Amino acid sequence: MxxxxxxxxxxxxxxxxxxxxKGPILISEIAQEKNISIKFLENILLELKNAGILGSKKGKGGGYYLMRPPKEIALAKxxxxxxxxxxxxxxxxxxYYERCENCRDEAVCGLNEVMGKVRDSALKILENKTLKDILTRN
Amino acid sequence: MxxxxxxxxxxxxxxxxxxxxKGPILISEIAQEKNISIKFLENILLELKNAGILGSKKGKGGGYYLMRPPKEIALAKxxxxxxxxxxxxxxxxxxYYERCENCRDEAVCGLNEVMGKVRDSALKILENKTLKDILTRN
DNA sequence: CATAAAACCTATAAAAAAGATAGACTAATA
DNA sequence: TATTAGTCTATCTTTTTTATAGGTTTTATG
Structure with a gap:
């Protein structure tokens, strides 16, 4: 999960x-609209900003905004x-690869093989679907 | 993960x-073979037993064994x-469904839709692949 | 230039989950 | 009846997750 x-x-x-x-959007607006703790959300938006996904503007009339069009932001990212x-x-x-500590040889491990397929099938969706694809449908 | x-x-x-x-297998054998803490493994095998996936035998010559053939045990389970x-x-x-607290209507939520697809693609594999499919390849 | 608005930053706390261990109990076998 | 091996329950430690607190900096504007 x-x-x-x-x-x-x-x-x-x-x-x-x-x-x-609508220009920069307030943290407080998002928090209220989406029912999220404002302080927690603050940290999250900051992290997204530091990763270059969001931009921000301080002071009156400030807020957060997307740095790229929604269709260029993949969910996997x-x-x-x-x-x-x-x-x-x-x-x-x-x-985030780490060697398996419980099997002798990943090259012949069947679990490794199947889980690789699960990863591929998830990535096929998550790398290609973007913010644009998760907007509210009308 | x-x-x-x-x-x-x-x-x-x-x-x-x-x-x-080879009949019932000792917890200690599995623990050693797979490099797992024996006490932790004990709990896990017990849980698998209580779920009807494993059977066990106590005393000398005892141990754990599968209750069904490997090809009948799906990874998803x-x-x-x-x-x-x-x-x-x-x-x-x-x-393990729970209502989303952050969106107004799941029926029109695009995130819900995409994540549903990710779930389906993972399940397609995990419901169909079994223990038999993750054995060591030779 | 003073004020207020709003993001920025760092630290910390509280809660939950994950990972691991301990030790006494029960059943089966030889 | 001694030994072997799973059963049960409790606890403990560590890590991760979730959340909060409070001061700092930047910017618009009257």
Whole structure:
């Protein structure tokens, strides 16, 4: 399961994407709209900003905004940033690989093989679906 | 990511499956072979037993054994038992569903839709692949 | 230039989950 | 009846997650 942090991030990003034309959006607005603790959300948005996904403006009339169009922000990127590996096992993770401590040889480990397939099938979706794809349907 | 508990369970089950013809297998043998804390493994095997996946025999000559042939034990079942939901979000979980607290209507939530697809693609593999499929390839 | 608005930053705390261990109990076998 | 091996329950430690607190900096504007 994705952490609350990542879940909140997705909802916040959706709100930002649905209001791209309205200039910078307040943290407090997002928090209220999406029912998220404002202080917790603050940290999350900051992290997204430091990763180059969001931009911000301070002071009156300030707030957060997307640095790129929604269709260029892949879901996988957000998950990896805030949650870490997408794979179910460290030994099949592309970005957070760790050697398996419990098997002798990953090259012949059947678990490794199957979990690699699960990773691929998830990535096929998460690398290609973007913020644009998770906006509210009407 | 799967918890250590689930990872250990898979490795233990593989060992049992690879030795079905040898009668009951000792916890201590599995622990040593797979490099797992024996006491921790004890709890895990007990949980698998209580779920009807393993059987056991006490006393000399005792140990654990599979209750069904490896090809009848789906990977999804093990994950759900020890790790809980396979889905990335509570609101798309088939077995551990929880309403989303952050969106107004799941029926029009794009995140819900995409994560549902991720769940389906993972389940397609995890419901169909069994213990037999994760044995060591030779 | 003073004020208020709003993001920034760092630290810490509280809660929950994960990982691991301890030790006494029960059943089976020889 | 001694030994072997799983059973049960409790506890402990560590890590991760979730959340909060409070001061700092930047910017717009009257």
């Amino acid at each position: 994705l952490s609350k942090k990542t879940q909140y991030a997705f909802h916040a990003l959706v709100h930002l994407a649905e209001n791209v034309d 957000i998950i990896r940033l805030l949650d870490g590996p997408i794979a179910l096992l460290p030994c099949v993770s592309l970005n | 799967l918890s250590k508990k689930t990872q250990y369970a898979f490795h233990a089950l593989v060992h049992l499956a690879e030795n079905v013809d 093990i994950i759900r038992l020890l790790d809980g939901p396979i889905a990335l979000l509570p609101c798309v979980s088939l077995n």
